[in-house]
Amino acid sequence: MSKILKITGLEKTYPSGNKQLTVLHDISFEVERGQTFSIVGPSGSGKTTLLGLCAGLDSPNAGSVELCGQDLNNLNEDERAQLRNKEVGFIFQNFQLLPTLTALENVSVPLELQGNKDATKKSKILLEKVGLGVRIHHYPSQLSGGEQQRVALARAFANAPSILFADEPTGNLDAETGEKVIQLLLDLNKENGTTLVIITHDLELANRTQQILKLKGGKIVTNQPTTVL
């Protein structure tokens, strides 16, 4: 299998008062194309920072991120945005839908940014897949949390990404709704052959992925296939 994500010697520090606070320290790991991968760890262990660096949302202080064969250190902001638009999908804990757009318009955004002429048609199909075919013209404020996360899911798959990053996708949902969303996520992932990187507190969810990376205090504690854990 080829590597879709390759992290080498990653370090990230933030200024804190007069000192530099190291959030991530010497992180290295790889994710295979098509693999499901979870990053777990307690609050403040650097999970979200790591996800941001992997997706090119922020720059590391040291080390490199190779995403879909491209070293992110060699790309500028717009080139990274273009890479995300073509290859990456996102799901956030708090959905992050644009409040001024309807469900359909929210899903269309990544396609519209590509200038895709069939954006509306494709988005409709995706919304039907997540069970929201009848609510396509609703605004985020008119949808429940579970429905909003399903719109976010449809949006994440809209540009047929090679890799999908999910940050605590069920964090704001009740257990039952959370389970439905996860099942949908895994199904869509399987159907599209997408690589999935999930950040979660939920060990049960982590156990449903193929590989688990455990972080603590900004360092890797373990990085093992699920069966071993």
Added chain:
Amino acid sequence: MAWRDAKASKVRLLLFMASIILGIAAVVSIQLFSTNLKDNIQRQSKSLMGADFIIDSRQVPTERAQAIIDSLQPDASEVNFVSMVAFPKNGGTKLVQVRGLEGDFPFYGTIDTQPSDVATSYQTSGGALVDATLMLQFDVQPGDSIKIGELTLPIAGALISIPGSSAISSSVAPPVIIPYRFIAETDLLQFGSRKEYQYFYKVSDTLNITRLQDQLEPLLDLENADLDTHLSTTKRLGQRYENVGKFLNLAAFIALLLGCIGIASSVHIYIKEKLRAIAVLKCMGASRLQSFLIFLIQIAGIGIVGGLIGSLIGVGLQELFPYLLKDFLPFALEITITAQPIIIGVLLGLFMSVLFALLPLLRTWYVSPLDVLRVDEKASQEPQSIRFLVFGAILVFLFLFSLWLIKDALYALVFVVATVITFAVLAGVALAFIKTIKRFFPKHWSFTARQSLLNLFRPNNQTVVLVVAIGLGTFLISTLYFTKDILLAKTEVGQSSENANIIILDVQREQRDLVAQSIISSGLPVLNSIPLVTMRMHSINGILVNELRQDSTRQVRGWILNHEFRTTYRDELTPSEELLEGEWIPRLTADDPVVISISDNLASDAKLSVGDPVTFNVQGVLMETTVGSIRQVDWAQMQLNFTIVFPAGVLEQAPQFNVFTTTVPDEASSAALQRNLVSKFPNVTIIDLRQVYTLVEDILDQVSWVINFMAFFSILTGIIVLIGSVRTSKYQRIKESVLLRTLGAKNTQILKISAFEYVFLGLLGSLIGILLALVSSLCLALFVFKEPFIPSLIPFVVFVPGITVLVVAIGLSNIQTVLRSSPLEVLRREG
């Protein structure tokens, strides 16, 4: 707690404050200026007139009037009239007001001249004092000559100012002062010429001149003379400037109002964001009053500090007024600073900001501690009755403040209603536009264009407030432009040969043919030769004018009783006249009863209808006439119009003089004609309508600063409201942009979305403003000026893009921060 909370939001609170600072500055500066103006007028009362009182008459005083004048022993006298003068040095000619002075006028104040000593020596040396600007225009110096009628005098010096005259009032016919004893030698006081005789008096301070005026005024009235004291003149002057002051005050008040609406809108969003924090406070035991006071104190603080800063700016700003108004003021203005306007500024800041922020502030009162768990916007809303109460309080305050400003309940009410309507119309049109855009949303536009349009409807948007602010400013500026166009179109003299642009007045009967020949020999056409016969009304509807003067219940307007009418006779209507009632009689024979045609304004002022008898005193001969027809006259047409027109065949033998009109192709031929005519006929007066047109344009330019001032403040306040709004929505914008970037949007795409949003906002605001200006100007054109309205392109090609660019520039001012924000940082904050 209020202070601690304010410290955390100080930038936003400072921006709220900025919204009212300008309005307060405007109100305070105008208040201070008005107070200063009033003080100056009172202090300079006597030197404004130059005397304690004046008796004046527009004809040689009658025997009885002369007896009154002589019995009071005048200390100085003057005769003045408008005439052409020539400068032999270079052949230049110009229409001036010749003032023949005798005695030591002015008794108060001074005549300022260059060199200064000629102000007193010109009487003995026998020279002329010529308006300083006129001397510059014609490049003449003291020692050169000036030819006034048949008289040539040396120029003693340049006249800079004289009590009672302002630059604007003397720009049509600049003054030339000569010793009274030379007036006869000019040979200009001929029959038909317009002149004024003035007698100046200086009396001791113990004499009650108001009582003297009460005693003599009725007697002088009967003799067509008038008595004016320095007190009545300054009162009139004070009133005139007070009216300007009131108008400016209202303009400033509108800017303040706009700022307050900006505050209300910003506070609304500010409080909405604080609702959860307020709920937390309530959970921890804060009472409703305590949580309400935290924010009330903040807003009151903003009001007081804003009021103070505004007042200080106002104090600085009012120093500019004397420079801006110098051409309108017949005296030098001394500026002093009084405490009252500053106190008013601070109080106004406090009341206006609290009052307008009250509605959003009241939400803090109704926030439930349960909102900690879930903010329910509807549950925390204040009851309907409270909202009406607050709106009522705002309207009452607006009315009371306007009443205090203009001291007239009806006008204050009209102002408040008109303001509410203007704002409602602007907001209504803005809302309608937004709804229309929403309904007919351009689904096929590009993603960036659609996204930017959608931003106008984002939650917590301030689109309507911004459109109102931008719209109001554009509306004021555009209305000014359109109105100016209408006014100028009315006065414009066409370049085509059929339109007269030169009027030659005071042509005596024996000069008639010679003047006509001179015009024709200059290669110019004689367009009109209009005879003028002067007369006064002797009786109206059978009642003697003298009786009417004493009748306090009369309905006939006073001016009719003393007016010397310049009438004409002809056998046809002119293009500027339209018959409203009766029958137009072109010609009469000697035996026919005399039937006249009068203008509609004369008919209304003199209470005359078709068939009513009027007797005229034509140079001592009484002539009985009957009103045969009433005409509507377009007085604004730049041509000779008449209130009274006789049919041909009646006045041909009466003493009369003529008016000629002609058309000249350019400046040079106008000057040549004037030189030619003035050298041959020194008594004739020549008016070049093209110069009058330029003058009207100049005056409009001078007056327009007042409206520009209004518009300037509205636009500036609008800009501050816009900056406040951009700042308020900054975090929301960062969040949206970051999300778009996370989804793969490039910086240029985000920049385009923001830029388009402000382009839409700027275009919407300025177009609504212009649209309303078009409607109001059309109404003005149709109902007030009665002129066809062809809108100028300037507002469309200059204001719309200009204002839009300004809005975009402000909107994009903080885009760099948005573009630089790290997506991860923002997403984490949200998480």
